[in-house]
Amino acid sequence: MLSKRAYNFNAGPAALPLEVLERAQAEFVDFRESGMSIMEMSHRGVIYESVHNEAQERLLSLFGNPEGYKVLFLQGGASTQFAMIPMNFISAGQVGSYVMSGSWADKAYKEAKLAGGAHVAASSEDKSFLAIPDLKSIQAADNAAYLHVTSNETIEGTQYAEFPDSGSIPLIGDMSSDILSRSFDINKFGLIYAGAQKNLGPSGVTVVIAKEEMIAESPSNIPTILRYSTHYNNNSLYNTPPSYSIYMVNEVLKWIGEQGGLAGVESKNRDKAGLLYNTIDGSDGYYRGVAEQGSRSIMNVTFRMQSEDAEKQFVKAAEKEGFIGLKGHRSVGGLRASIYNAVPYENIKVLVDFMNHFRQTQG
């Protein structure tokens, strides 16, 4: 691969491992000597189905093969899960309890309000969402059908260090921006979900991993395609799945295995985030971390400079050097480096060298 790769810090869709792209390229036209691309074959054929099942098995295996869990491949992004969760789980007289930690939690909460009833279990709005609410402050409603958390707030750059214990109420996690970035005990959760385009693969597929008892039966008064049971009973082949995206997810999962699984990627991710936060903290206030210590994300590193003007100049100079995606989300401004699994340590080294150089020459 001779062409220069961008230093890609996009928040999503985001960087994919170069090895994965190269393998996909090698089998793009002729998949496993079938004489066609995987995109051109039936999703009911043995070749595609083997990839589909392999991806499910790899996911569960990375999580230590938890007992009684099933993987679903759905469409419509994590945003569709915001609606499906309340539609499927909230019965009459119940609500969904939501931990309000930032922009994505708020979107999930608003859909539950529309589709059943929503309750705020805790909030860090008083801190402008620059911290995850204290776990001890989280209180699900008595009539909660579930407790919903957003494990990593992609826009604000915050992340749960540990997850709350929800007792007998099923815990549901939006893990779109940090799934497979670190080890945690999936058994605490009834259901987790993630749009693939941040840490799992390309856009187009949403991964759901759930306890079978939660998804085997769904209300019959909601549209068939929006019932978890439809996808559970049909092994996510009720309708045509996003086959190429699922194939790519399978390749990314293989790659994660080669990195030493969750423990391996976590250790790399902590080194990467540590390097970047140390650079920010060691800049005598030239760069300022946005998220509170203890809630800092190892996936989305948000920071600011003295003025919006300085930030603009920083982004402009960075783009000239081949850095992509360093502008903060339009709703919060500032700067953000998204350093998902596929972003190599070396690229962060190049970024911090640039940050130090910029500070010395512009400061």
Ligand SMILES: *Cc1c(COP(=O)(O)O)cnc(C)c1O
């Ligand atoms: C990106 C993101 C979403 C939205 O995902 P879509 O797949 O675009 O619907 C939801 N939650 C979090 C935490 C995200 O980062």
